[in-house]
Amino acid sequence: MSEDKNIIHNIIIEQCKKINMTGVRDVKTFDEETVVLETSKGTLTVKGENLAINNFSATSGDLQMQGDIVGLVYSCDSKEKSLLKRILK
Numbered sequence: 001m002s003e004d005k006n007i008i009h010n011i012i013i014e015q016c017k018k019i020n021m022t023g024v025r026d027v028k029t030f031d032e033e034t035v036v037l038e039t040s041k042g043t044l045t046v047k048g049e050n051l052a053i054n055n056f057s058a059t060s061g062d063l064q065m066q067g068d069i070v071g072l073v074y075s076c077d078s079k080e081k082s083l084l085k086r087i088l089k
Helices: 076-086
Strands: 011-014 019-020 023-029 034-039 042-057 063-073
Touching: 023 042, 023 063
Parallel strands: none
Antiparallel strands: 011 019, 019 063, 023 034, 034 042, 042 063
């Protein structure tokens, strides 16, 4: 996974309706309201309505999806969280 940390991860959101991403390793789960992705920067949860994945290439890490996007939340691994906690103290 440390090798994956060097992969560029970008997100382009177009008018809260379309998302184009790079650096996506895997689609963990998805339905019309929640899509959980494993990216090179950690787990990303996309929340919304009528979400649909249009295209995903595990080889290139590119993903396109659409729907009514209302939020994105990253979850990093525990080592990164503990470092962040130490910095914020």
